[in-house]
Structures are given as C-alpha cells and as structure tokens.
Amino acid sequence: MGVARPAPRLRALPPNTWWWVLAGVVMLPAAAPLGVLAYGLVSGVVTTVPMARLLELAANTGALGAAVTSTSLLIGGASAWLVSRTDLPGKKLATVLVLTPFAVPSFVGALALLGATGADGILSTAWAWMGGDVIRYPSGFWAAWLVLTLISVPLVHLAVAPAVRSLNPTLEEAARGLGAGRLKVFWTVTLPQLRPSLTAGALLVGLYTLSDFGAVSLLRYDTFTRAIYLEYAGRVDRRPALGLAAVLAAVAVLLVWLERGTRTRGVWFTARPRRTGSPVRLGLGGKILGWGFLGTLVTVSLLVPVAVLIAWVMRGLISGVLVNQPWAELGRSMWVALLTALVAGVVVAPVAMVTTRYRNRWAGLLEGGAWALYGVPHIAVGMAMIVFTLWLARPLYQTLVLLVGVYVVMFLPQILGPSRDSLGRVSPSMEEASRSLGRSPLRTFMGITLPLMAPGLLSGAALVFLTTLRELPATLLLRPAGFETLAIRVWSATGEGFYTQGALAGLLLLLVAALPLAIVTRHELIR
Amino acid sequence: MNSSANHRPLAAHALCKSFDATVALDDFNLEVESGSLLTVLGPSGVGKTTALRILAGFEMPDSGTVRVNGQTVNGPGIFVPPERRQVGMVFQDYALFPHLNVARNVAFGLDAHHRELRVSQVLEMVGLAGFEKRMPHELSAGQQQRVALARALAPGPQVILADEPFSNLDAALRKRLRAEVRSILREARTTTIMVTHDQEEALAVSDQLALMNEGRVVQTGPPDHVYRNPATSWVAEFLGDADFFDAHAKGGRITTPFGTFPTTRSGKVKVMVRPESVTVFPHAQGVAVVTYREFFGHDQLLSVKLPGKITLRARCWPQPALAPGDRVAVSVDGIHIFDEPQAPPAPPETPPGTPLPQRVVIPR
Numbered sequence: 104m105g106v107a108r109p110a111p112r113l114r115a116l117p118p119n120t121w122w123w124v125l126a127g128v129v130m131l132p133a134a135a136p137l138g139v140l141a142y143g144l145v146s147g148v149v150t151t152v153p154m155a156r157l158l159e160l161a162a163n164t165g166a167l168g169a170a171v172t173s174t175s176l177l178i179g180g181a182s183a184w185l186v187s188r189t190d191l192p193g194k195k196l197a198t199v200l201v202l203t204p205f206a207v208p209s210f211v212g213a214l215a216l217l218g219a220t221g222a223d224g225i226l227s228t229a230w231a232w233m234g235g236d237v238i239r240y241p242s243g244f245w246a247a248w249l250v251l252t253l254i255s256v257p258l259v260h261l262a263v264a265p266a267v268r269s270l271n272p273t274l275e276e277a278a279r280g281l282g283a284g285r286l287k288v289f290w291t292v293t294l295p296q297l298r299p300s301l302t303a304g305a306l307l308v309g310l311y312t313l314s315d316f317g318a319v320s321l322l323r324y325d326t327f328t329r330a331i332y333l334e335y336a337g338r339v340d341r342r343p344a345l346g347l348a349a350v351l352a353a354v355a356v357l358l359v360w361l362e363r364g365t366r367t368r369g370v371w372f373t374a375r376p377r378r379t380g381s382p383v384r385l386g387l388g389g390k391i392l393g394w395g396f397l398g399t400l401v402t403v404s405l406l407v408p409v410a411v412l413i414a415w416v417m418r419g420l421i422s423g424v425l426v427n428q429p430w431a432e433l434g435r436s437m438w439v440a441l442l443t444a445l446v447a448g449v450v451v452a453p454v455a456m457v458t459t460r461y462r463n464r465w466a467g468l469l470e471g472g473a474w475a476l477y478g479v480p481h482i483a484v485g486m487a488m489i490v491f492t493l494w495l496a497r498p499l500y501q502t503l504v505l506l507v508g509v510y511v512v513m514f515l516p517q518i519l520g521p522s523r524d525s526l527g528r529v530s531p532s533m534e535e536a537s538r539s540l541g542r543s544p545l546r547t548f549m550g551i552t553l554p555l556m557a558p559g560l561l562s563g564a565a566l567v568f569l570t571t572l573r574e575l576p577a578t579l580l581l582r583p584a585g586f587e588t589l590a591i592r593v594w595s596a597t598g599e600g601f602y603t604q605g606a607l608a609g610l611l612l613l614l615v616a617a618l619p620l621a622i623v624t625r626h627e628l629i630r
Numbered sequence: 631m632n633s634s635a636n637h638r639p640l641a642a643h644a645l646c647k648s649f650d651a652t653v654a655l656d657d658f659n660l661e662v663e664s665g666s667l668l669t670v671l672g673p674s675g676v677g678k679t680t681a682l683r684i685l686a687g688f689e690m691p692d693s694g695t696v697r698v699n700g701q702t703v704n705g706p707g708i709f710v711p712p713e714r715r716q717v718g719m720v721f722q723d724y725a726l727f728p729h730l731n732v733a734r735n736v737a738f739g740l741d742a743h744h745r746e747l748r749v750s751q752v753l754e755m756v757g758l759a760g761f762e763k764r765m766p767h768e769l770s771a772g773q774q775q776r777v778a779l780a781r782a783l784a785p786g787p788q789v790i791l792a793d794e795p796f797s798n799l800d801a802a803l804r805k806r807l808r809a810e811v812r813s814i815l816r817e818a819r820t821t822t823i824m825v826t827h828d829q830e831e832a833l834a835v836s837d838q839l840a841l842m843n844e845g846r847v848v849q850t851g852p853p854d855h856v857y858r859n860p861a862t863s864w865v866a867e868f869l870g871d872a873d874f875f876d877a878h879a880k881g882g883r884i885t886t887p888f889g890t891f892p893t894t895r896s897g898k899v900k901v902m903v904r905p906e907s908v909t910v911f912p913h914a915q916g917v918a919v920v921t922y923r924e925f926f927g928h929d930q931l932l933s934v935k936l937p938g939k940i941t942l943r944a945r946c947w948p949q950p951a952l953a954p955g956d957r958v959a960v961s962v963d964g965i966h967i968f969d970e971p972q973a974p975p976a977p978p979e980t981p982p983g984t985p986l987p988q989r990v991v992i993p994r
C-alpha cells in the first residue's frame with residue numbers, strides 16, 4: 104500500500120515558528136499608535152495644554168461618563184431583569200428590540216435629536232404649530248447624555264442578562280427562608296451576585312462614552328474627543344492635540360484593563376451550570392407596566408429616531424432639496440468596510456492560532472496589545488497615526504492603505520474573540536491527525552483548521568464590517584483627501600444643518616448595517 | 631538482533647526528552663516486530679504519550695534516533711515531519727474531523743487513486759460498511775473509535791500508534807471493542823504500538839509488552855513471559871497482585887514457612903508470591919491464620935498470616951468457606967526471587983481494617 108517515501112530532509116524551522124513570525128508581523132503596526140501615544144504621555148507634550156483646560160475637560164468628560172453610566176445601568180439592568188427573569192410575554196422580540204439601538208451610531212442619534220427638536224425640527228415644528236414656545240437648540244451635557252444613554256442601554260443589557268439568567272435561586276430562597284424581606288434579599292443576595300456583570304457593563308459604557316466623538320461634537324459638549332478634534336482642526340501645532348489624545352488613551356487603557364479583570368471574575372458567577380429559578384410571575388398590571396417600560400425605551404431609542412430620519416428624507420423629497428444623493432459615499436463605505444473585514448479575516452488567523460494554542464508571555468503580550476489598542480478611543484489612534492506618518496512614514500500620510508491598516512489593527516479584537524472561540528473547539532489532535540495522514544502544515548490548516556474556524560471568522564468579519572461602516576473620528580483624521588464615507592457625510596451634513604442630506608445618509612447607513620448585525624446577532628447575542 | 635533492527639517497522643534508540651525541569655524520557659529504547667501488536671504499559675506520567683508523540687513526529691526528542699522501516703526519521707540533524715513518516719495515529723479523543731462525514735474522514739489520507747475502493751474496503755474491515763454518509767457526531771463512541779482506526783489504517787502506514795485508545799469507553803464496551811480491534815489489526819496485518827496504563831488490557835491484547843517506568847522501558851517480552859519472569863519487583867507488582875517478603879538464601883536454597891525452594895542466589899533476597907500460586911486448606915495444625923477474606927463468586931481471595939511476619943494472599947476456589955481466624959495449611963506452587971533487598975514502591979492505598987503486617991498489595 105505504501106507510496107515511495109522521499110528522502111528525509113534537514114529541519115529548518117520547527118513547524119510552529121511560522122505562526123509566531125506571522126502573528127508578530129501582523130501585530131507590529133499596533134505598536135505605532137501605542138508607541139506615539141506613550142511618547143506623548145512621557146515626553147511632556149501634555150504640558151502644551153494648560154492645566155486648567157485639562158481639568159475642565161476631565162470634569163466634563165467625567166460628568167458625562169458618570170451620568171451616562173448610571174442611567175444606562177438602571178435602564179439596562181431593568182430591561183435585562185424583565186427579559187431574563189420574569190414571565191413577560193414576547194421576550195424574544197423584546198430582546199431584539201432592546202438590543203437593536205446599539206446599531207445606531209452616536210452621530211446618527213445626535214442627528215435624530217437635532218432633527219426632532221432643533222431649529223426646524225420635526226417635533227419643534229409640530230410644537231410651534233400647536234402654539235408652543237420656541238425650543239432652545241438641544242446641545243451640551245443633557246443632549247449628549249440622552250443620546251449616549253439610549254445607545255448604551257444595549258451594552259448593559261448584554262453584559263447583565265446572562266448573569267441574571269443564571270442567578271442562583273436557592274440563595275434567594277435561603278435568604279427568604281431566614282426571614283429577610285424582598286428588598287433586603289435584593290441588596291444582600293441578588294445584587295452581590297450581579298456585581299461582576301454590572302461592573303463590566305459600567306466599564307464598557309464608561310469606555311464608550313469616553314471614546315465617543317460623533318454625539319459630543321455634533322451636540323457641542325466639550326469633552327476630550329471634541330477638544331482633540333478642535334485642536335487638530337484649528338492649529339498647525341500638533342502637540343496639544345497629541346497631548347490630549349495621550350491623556351485620553353491612558354484613561355481608556357486603564358478602563359480596558361479593569362474591564363478585563365472583571366470579565367475573568369465574572370465567568371465564575373455566570374458559567375457554572377446550575378438550576379435556574381422559575382421566572383418571577385408578573386401580574387397583569389406588572390406585565391402592562393413591563394411592556395410599557397420596554398415600549399417607551401424602544402420608542403425613544405429606536406422608533407422615534409428612525410421616524411425622524413424618514414420624516415426629514417420625505418421633507419427633502421417633497422421640497423426637492425434632496426439633490427445631492429450619497430450613492431458614491433455608500434459605495435465607498437461598503438467597499439472599504441468589506442476590504443477591512445477581509446484583511447482582518449486573513450490577518451487574524453495567525454494571532455488567533457498563537458494566542459489560542461500557546462499560553463506564554465508572548466501570546467499574552469500579543470493579545471494584550473490587541474485589546475489595549477481596541478480600547479483606545481479612535482480619535483486618539485487617528486491623532487497618533489497622523490503624527491506617526493508625518494514624522495516617520497510620510498508616504499503613508501492620508502492614504503487608503505493607512506486607513507484600512509488602522510481599521511484592521513483597531514478592530515482586530517472584534518474578530519479575534521469569535522475566531523478564538525471557534526478555534527478553541529478545534530482540538531490540536533485533529534491537526535495532528537491530518538499531519539499523520541500525510542497533509543502538510545499548510546494543507547492541514549486549509550483542510551481542517553480553517554473550515555472549523557469559519558463560523559467564528561464569519562461572525563467576527565461581520566462585526567468588523569459593521570464597525571468600519573460606523574467609524575467616524577479615525578476616518579475623519581486619516582482618510583485620503585475627498586474620501587467621504589457615509590458616516591462622514593452624516594456628520595458633516597448634520598454639523599452644517601443639512602438635516603435632509605444627513606438623514607438620507609443616516610438611513611442608508613442603518614440599512615447596510617442591518618445585514619451584518621443580523622449575522623452577528625445570530626452568532627453572538629442571542630445564545 | 632541488531633542487524634535485523636534495520637528492517638523493523640519502527641525502532642527507537644536512546645530517546646531523551648525533557649520539558650523544562652521534567653524529564654519525560656530518559657534513554658527510551660523500543661523496537662517492534664512486523665505485524666505484531668506491542669503495548670507500552672506503565673503508570674501515568676512515565677512518558678508514554680511523550681514517547682508516542684515523538685515516534686509520530688509531533689514532538690522533537692532532545693536526543694536519540696527513530697527509524698521507520700530502516701529510514702531514520704529522527705536523528706542528528708534529521709527530522710522527517712509527521713506527514714512523511716507513514717506512521718498512522720489513533721488518538722485518545724479519536725480526533726475525527728467534525729465537518730467531514732465518515733467516508734471523507736477515512737479518505738482523508740488517501741490520494742484520488744482507488745480512493746473509493748479503499749474507503750469501502752477499510753470500512754468493511756472495521757464493520758462500518760453503510761456508515762459512509764454519517765457525520766462523526768451521529769456515531770456512538772465505539773463507532774467513532776472504529777472510524778478513527780479505519781482512517782489510520784486506510785493509507786497503509788508502516789505502523790499504527792494508539793494512545794490509550796480505549797480509555798474513553800465504558801468498561802463493558804472497552805472489553806468488547808479491544809477484542810474487535812485486536813482481530814481487525816490481525817486481519818490487516820498491521821504493526822501496532824499501543825499505549826496504556828491498564829495492565830489487564832495490555833496482557834489481554836498484546837503480542838509484546840514493553841513495561842515503562844520513569845521515562846524508560848524496563849522490560850520487554852510476550853505478556854505471559856513478562857508476567858512470569860518480571861525483571862524487577864516493580865514490574866511484578868505492576869503486572870498483577872504480588873506479595874513480597876525478605877528471605878535468606880543459603881546453600882542453593884531458600885527456606886520459607888511454606889517450604890524450601892531451590893535457588894542459584896545466595897544472601898539476602900526478596901521473594902515474590904502471586905496469589906494464584908498459593909493454595910490453602912483447613913488444617914488444625916496449619917502454620918497460617920486467615921486474616922481477611924473477599925468473596926467474588928467464581929473465586930475468593932484470602933489473606934493469610936504466616937510465621938516471620940509474612941502475609942500472603944491466596945486466590946482460590948470459592949470452597950471451602952474459610953473465615954478470619956481459621957487455621958490453614960499453605961502450599962505455594964512456585965516463587966520468584968529478586969536480588970534487590972530494598973522495598974518495592976509503596977502501594978497506592980491500604981484496605982481499611984487490615985492490619986499492616988509487611989506488604990499488602992491491593993488488587994488493581
């Protein structure tokens with residue numbers, strides 16, 4: 104049966120080295136923004152910003168972060184409890200509805216708020232028509248708080264719902280049996296069990312608020328991200344902008360680090376299989392109240408914004424101002440997002456292989472690097488890459504290569520997570536079996552590892568596609584001249600008050616985001 | 631012997647391998663005869679898996695050589711990757727490809743030439759004809775195991791390696807399947823190296839045993855030969871129940887409370903007695919006293935205490951029904967003598983309620 108055997112060959116590299124080399128090459132570009140930001144922090148660039156200004160920005164950003172985090176924690180916690188722990192009818196639908204606003208980019212949310220209640224806004228017009236007073240232009244703290252809170256609720260819901268579902272009912276029953284009242288049980292037994300997931304949700308929201316540029320810039324609330332952009336746009340000296348970016352990045356990395364800490368501890372609370380309690384029975388009144396709450400939430404965070412956008416598009420169609428249609432932007436957004444998803448899908452493979460198969464310091468470093476960069480606000484990455492290309496890589500300045508490269512590096516963890524999940528289910532013995540059956544390492548990877556990794560790669564790539572579509576600040580800073588994406592179109596049209604133009608682009612953005620979201624939702628959100 | 635080693639399907643010489651501070655293999659030597667089933671037997675952690683992975687090419691030895699059918703595949707400056715060794719592998723977790731059906735799993739190592747024919751041939755051999763279209767998760771554990779075997783057999787490798795191939799099965803299935811696998815391998819005339827820590831399994835199926843301890847092979851040979859002539863007390867104890875006691879050899883014989891035995895040794899020796907070679911019968915003036923009895927239906931195991939702090943176990947017919955305290959006479963049909971005066975390795979545990987006389991070895 105045997106085939107003629109080729110002569111033994113001298114061994115050049117052990118078979119796994121190539122993965123390490125590739126992973127290193129892939130992650131090397133991540134060092135550029137991190138390096139520049141670290142340099143910004145230690146080199147004294149920060150001192151080009153007056154201390155009073157730094158403190159003012161920190162206070163503003165902190166206040167917004169605290170407000171958004173606490174309110175979304177309350178709302179998201181309540182919706183998670185309703186959906187996961189009670190006998191509320193229509194829970195599947197409720198889950199989808201509660202989670203969908205996450206697909207609304209913050210600048211689209213801001214546009215909806217402005218388009219509803221701003222000058223000429225749909226609601227303000229109706230209000231004036233009914234004889235009400237003129238509404239002030241919605242801006243500043245409360246406007247940003249409203250938009251960011253509504254978008255953050257799904258983040259909290261996602262983080263908390265699994266923990267609520269796996270709450271150990273025997274603990275509560277035991278406490279009740281010992282004579283504790285409902286409220287006392289909630290504070291002393293239920294809440295401590297939920298604390299890891301609540302903390303994780305809070306940190307995620309904090310990070311999101313800290314990083315947001317779209318809403319705060321359109322609603323003119325003075326946080327770090329907006330200040331960085333203003334410094335960048337208004338001056339030739341890049342140092343103050345870099346200094347601010349470095350401070351922002353440092354805070355963000357701290358939050359990421361804290362969040363990852365809670366995640367590993369959270370596993371202990373959520374991953375153990377055990378008896379789940381019978382759902383809490385809501386009476387008829389309770390059910391009406393529950394759906395009233397969820398209905399209001401969905402109306403305010405999803406239905407009203409979409410209706411406002413549609414109304415503005417209709418207005419434009421009727422009055423004929425809708426001349427400048429964003430088809431070119433749509434195409435650009437789609438293909439740059441597709442390209443990013445493809446590249447990410449290719450380059451993630453070695454990083455996933457190395458970080459799944461080897462648990463050593465180097466794998467930890469690669470993974471930590473990917474996550475650190477993921478947490479750094481995009482505007483800070485953009486700023487760092489401007490400085491980097493201007494100083495060290497001039498030919499890359501404002502090129503598509505740079506833009507896609509930065510996208511890939513920023514969004515890699517989104518595809519790394521699902522890829523590693525699927526790869527973790529491929530036992531190394533399958534690869535060894537393939538090798539002993541005569542397949543080379545490459546053919547083994549193509550025939551065994553890749554097909555088994557595919558579901559994770561696909562949902563990760565969909566996530567990257569989605570995120571790239573919605574990305575605003577890094578695109579704004581790094582895009583080639585004239586490279587206008589849908590996101591930029593929404594943002595600039597809204598900033599200039601062309602709500603009709605913005606609304607059409609915004610609606611298109613929501614529509615193209617729906618498909619990858621459906622893929623991701625199937626794989627990730629509803630398990 | 632050495633010149634024929636060139637034509638062995640597989641031969642390993644002086645393999646050493648360490649992981650950081652752990653020495654997994656320390657001068658490991660092994661040869662397997664064509665068409666035979668060799669079992670590497672040893673307790674867990676002695677380096678069996680490491681040895682097998684080196685033979686398969688999944689792991690690099692620190693030093694030593696491996697030859698497959700006379701060709702060096704591991705040696706100074708030589709490493710032939712697994713895909714070019716013609717060494718098949720059956721994994722403990724079977725490692726079936728979950729996205730391929732049975733036929734495509736089995737065909738994985740075949741080139742297009744005669745592929746279908748070979749697949750059905752091999753599936754027939756393992757008794758799974760008609761299962762071609764099933765996916766791995768639609769098979770029982772035993773069927774998965776046979777698919778794994780078929781897949782390894784299909785390309786006609788020089789040797790098949792199997793790491794604890796039956797350990798994922800429940801006891802009843804394990805016994806049935808090991809007999810089946812044995813006859814499949816016989817029929818295929820394949821050379822096989824199997825690894826296990828289960829001495830009963832090893833004794834039952836192997837043509838050759840290689841006993842392994844602390845990173846090296848300590849004894850090889852056919853199962854009954856090794857069982858009867860263990861090279862060390864460790865081997866004796868690992869292969870089956872055995873009781874030991876120290877004795878003195880003088881003038882070509884050893885005197886024990888149950889008789890005198892000839893020997894070529896002299897001086898301090900260690901005597902090993904297997905329970906099945908001990909016979910007891912009730913006798914009011916007998917030298918021994920029954921201390922413990924376990925009844926199994928088809929036989930019984932008696933623990934008897936003899937003068938000189940010697941305790942022996944006797945595996946004998948269920949009759950007569952003896953009870954602790956009964957006085958018995960003892961006759962022993964053959965003993966084994968070791969030079970080493972030191973105690974054999976400590977047993978894993980002691981049965982509760984038994985006084986600890988000298989050596990009590992627990993049935994595994």
Ligand SMILES: Nc1ncnc2c1ncn2[C@@H]1O[C@H](COP(=O)(O)OP(=O)(O)O)[C@@H](O)[C@H]1O
Pocket residue numbers: 649650652653654672673674675676677678679680681
């Ligand atoms: N990849 C590895 N890294 C570190 N130590 C290992 C590795 N593989 C095996 N060892 C160690 O080598 C010794 C032998 O292991 P192994 O070959 O698996 O034994 P067995 O299969 O006989 O149970 C053990 O002490 C084990 O801990």
Ligand SMILES: [Mg+2]
Pocket residue numbers: 675678679680
């Ligand atoms: Mg093992």
